[in-house]
Amino acid sequence: MRGFYQKVSQILEDIVREKYGLELEPPLWEVPSRQEFGDLSSMAAMKLASRLKRDPLGIAIDLKSQLEKKLKGVAEKIEIVKPAFINLFISHKELSQAMNQLLKEKDDFFRHSIKKKVLLEFVSANPTGPLSIAHGRQAVVGDVIANILEFFGNKVTREYYINDAGRQIELLAASVAARIKELKGEEFSFPQNGYQGQYVKDIAKECLGKKKIKLDKFVESHVLKLIKNELASLGIKFESWISQTKLIQEGEVDRAIAFMKKKELIYDDGGALWFSSTKFGDDKDRVIKKSDGELTYFTSDIAYHRDKLKRKYNQLINLWGPDHHGYIERVKAAIEALGYRRQILKVLIIQLVSIKTKERMSRRKGTAILLSDLVNEVGPDTARFYYLVRRNSSHLEFDIDLAKEVSFNNPLYYVQYCCARINSIYEKAGKRRFDPAFSKFLKEPEEFMLLRVLLQFFHCLEKAYYTLEPVFIIEYLKNLAAIFHKFYERKRVLVDDKNVSCARLNLLEATRIVLYCALNLLGIKPVKKM
RNA sequence: GCGCCCGUAGCUCAGUUGGAUAGAGCAUCUGCCUUCUAAGCAGAGGGUCGCAAGUUCGAAUCUUGCCGGGCGCGCCA
Numbered sequence: 001m002r003g004f005y006q007k008v009s010q011i012l013e014d015i016v017r018e019k020y021g022l023e024l025e026p027p028l029w030e031v032p033s034r035q036e037f038g039d040l041s042s043m044a045a046m047k048l049a050s051r052l053k054r055d056p057l058g059i060a061i062d063l064k065s066q067l068e069k070k071l072k073g074v075a076e077k078i079e080i081v082k083p084a085f086i087n088l089f090i091s092h093k094e095l096s097q098a099m100n101q102l103l104k105e106k107d108d109f110f111r112h113s114i115k116k117k118v119l120l121e122f123v124s125a126n127p128t129g130p131l132s133i134a135h136g137r138q139a140v141v142g143d144v145i146a147n148i149l150e151f152f153g154n155k156v157t158r159e160y161y162i163n164d165a166g167r168q169i170e171l172l173a174a175s176v177a178a179r180i181k182e183l184k185g186e187e188f189s190f191p192q193n194g195y196q197g198q199y200v201k202d203i204a205k206e207c208l209g210k211k212k213i214k215l216d217k218f219v220e221s222h223v224l225k226l227i228k229n230e231l232a233s234l235g236i237k238f239e240s241w242i243s244q245t246k247l248i249q250e251g252e253v254d255r256a257i258a259f260m261k262k263k264e265l266i267y268d269d270g271g272a273l274w275f276s277s278t279k280f281g282d283d284k285d286r287v288i289k290k291s292d293g294e295l296t297y298f299t300s301d302i303a304y305h306r307d308k309l310k311r312k313y314n315q316l317i318n319l320w321g322p323d324h325h326g327y328i329e330r331v332k333a334a335i336e337a338l339g340y341r342r343q344i345l346k347v348l349i350i351q352l353v354s355i356k357t358k359e360r361m362s363r364r365k366g367t368a369i370l371l372s373d374l375v376n377e378v379g380p381d382t383a384r385f386y387y388l389v390r391r392n393s394s395h396l397e398f399d400i401d402l403a404k405e406v407s408f409n410n411p412l413y414y415v416q417y418c419c420a421r422i423n424s425i426y427e428k429a430g431k432r433r434f435d436p437a438f439s440k441f442l443k444e445p446e447e448f449m450l451l452r453v454l455l456q457f458f459h460c461l462e463k464a465y466y467t468l469e470p471v472f473i474i475e476y477l478k479n480l481a482a483i484f485h486k487f488y489e490r491k492r493v494l495v496d497d498k499n500v501s502c503a504r505l506n507l508l509e510a511t512r513i514v515l516y517c518a519l520n521l522l523g524i525k526p527v528k529k530m
Numbered sequence: 531g532c533g534c535c536c537g538u539a540g541c542u543c544a545g546u547u548g549g550a551u552a553g554a555g556c557a558u559c560u561g562c563c564u565u566c567u568a569a570g571c572a573g574a575g576g577g578u579c580g581c582a583a584g585u586u587c588g589a590a591u592c593u594u595g596c597c598g599g600g601c602g603c604g605c606c607a
Contacts, residue, residue: 025547032550033545033549033550033552033553034550034551037550041550043549046549046587046588049587050586050587056587081550082550083549083550083587083588085549085550126607163607165607166606166607167606167607168606168607270605271605272605274605283532283533283603286605287604287605288605289605290605291605292605294605296604296605296606296607297606297607298607322534322535322600322601322602323601323602324602325533325534325535325601325602325603326533326534326602326603327602349534349535351535351536351600351601352600352601356542389543390543391544393534393535393536394535394536394543395535395536395600395601397542399542402542402556410569411555413569414555414569414570416569417567417569417570420567420569421566421567421570424566424567425566425567426566427566428566429566471544475544475554478544478554478555479554482554485570485571486570486571486572488566488567488570488571489562489568489570489571489572490571490572492565492566493566494565494566495566529567530567530569
């Protein structure tokens with residue numbers, strides 16, 4: 001719909017400006033909720049009517065006649081529906097031309113070239129153990145958001161902030177130390193609230209043979225390797241890893257404090273140093289240095305964000321868990337204090353994940369279900385798909401039994417089945433070329449229904465891009481799959497009439513391009529056989 | 531107490547910069563395989579959109595109050 005949409009929007013915009021002297025907020029056209037309302041629908045008449053206090057129907061009739069004049073050949077028909085919707089039906093000729101363009105340009109047909117530099121920070125789990133199922137959701141959502149941003153031409157850096165300076169990592173080292181003693185048969189006392197879990201014992205075992213190692217460094221690198229492997233098992237790779245300890249050692253934190261001191265945003269109270277974040281809209285001021293002389297987590301986070309900003313990105317995006325929601329304001333306050341616009345940072349809160357399953361995994365006593373358990377159970381593609389089926393801000397219930405089910409109940413299989421059916425036809429058709437000259441032989445409503453949905457992928461991508469919600473791609477895929485199966489059941493592709501057959505093969509290839517493109521953005525491999 | 535998320539069909543959820551008859555899937559019932567994969571398609575039933583007021587041509591969507599569920603509010607990280 002990309003070509004028409006831009007053309008038609010421009011024309012309507014011009015008419016509104018010339019005839020009424022007004023500018024309406026885009027979008028002037030939307031994809032209507034029902035097929036019967038056409039390809040594009042405009043509410044411009046209603047909007048104009050409420051601004052000018054005039055009869056909407058009269059305005060609609062006027063706009064319609066103007067549009068008809070300027071859209072000869074593009075529009076099949078233009079209808080007015082109560083109260084004053086203007087519905088536009090695009091001609092079959094125009095639609096098949098768009099399909100030919102899609103066949104020629106492939107993915108590029110849907111791309112943009114926005115070219116912003118974006119830093120996407122996500123997961124950033126403490127390096128104290130394996131990733132949880134909630135981290136898994138952040139990882140997948142973040143990765144797909146990065147894919148979408150890149151698809152529209154942005155330069156994206158996926159970054160992981162390693163929170164390795166706190167007490168937690170010391171506690172883990174102490175836990176490992178206790179396990180080492182246990183293995184040696186020495187007396188040991190396990191630290192209070194120390195880290196449980198098999199991985200602690202595994203690390204201890206590895207330490208046994210080695211001499212003269214710095215335990216905390218060894219432990220950290222070991223856990224980081226573990227985390228990297230878990231992310232890799234989902235097909236996720238970060239371009240950048242930033243260590244909190246390193247930021248402190250390199251003096252970034254001190255410099256950030258000095259900078260804010262100079263601007264008189266820091267004061268002393270009760271032996272502690274405070275940042276006057278209330279000057280920038282925070283509820284209360286925040287401690288920068290505790291009375292015992294130690295820095296807080298927030299302090300190094302200020303330095304970290306200063307470091308990000310110095311690297312000259314157009315946009316910073318952070319994915320955080322819901323427990324960090326109260327933290328957004330103070331970081332934005334810090335960004336303003338550092339002399340940047342607060343809008344440069346966008347924080348997405350990714351809600352929690354719970355697991356629904358009959359037995360199997362819940363039987364494991366004591367330990368929580370981990371990301372690695374989940375991936376082992378259902379595989380990376382399924383894990384990715386189901387991690388994306390809800391809006392970021394909604395709780396996600398991961399239904400393991402459904403995800404593993406090999407049936408049409410399972411939306412992922414429903415989508416993959418399209419790929420399998422297309423491939424199956426290709427195998428039967430043998431050698432194939434896609435000749436655009438045949439596209440004009442598309443005639444049937446089922447063919448155009450499918451073609452319209454293919455072209456609407458453009459809108460789906462825009463929606464996902466502007467809201468940073470990958471779920472729209474999932475919803476689109478489900479819809480596309482339904483329309484494709486409908487087409488498949490009603491119309492054979494390989495028929496005796498060569499013209500029709502070739503035209504439908506073109507349509508099939510267009511479908512494959514869109515399907516693969518969408519799945520690719522989600523990081524899911526299309527299947528060829530089922 | 532303050533802040534955030536959620537409440538839509540029996541179940542899981544779409545639909546929210548206000549728009550057309552509130553949509554899917556599951557489950558229930560009825561049809562369709564000599565023809566490219568039936569892991570599919572066609573059809574039926576199923577709703578006081580948590581409750582109540584307000585804003586207007588029009589509210590699931592916006593405002594206010596209330597009810598119910600989840601989470602967060604440290605000189606923790």
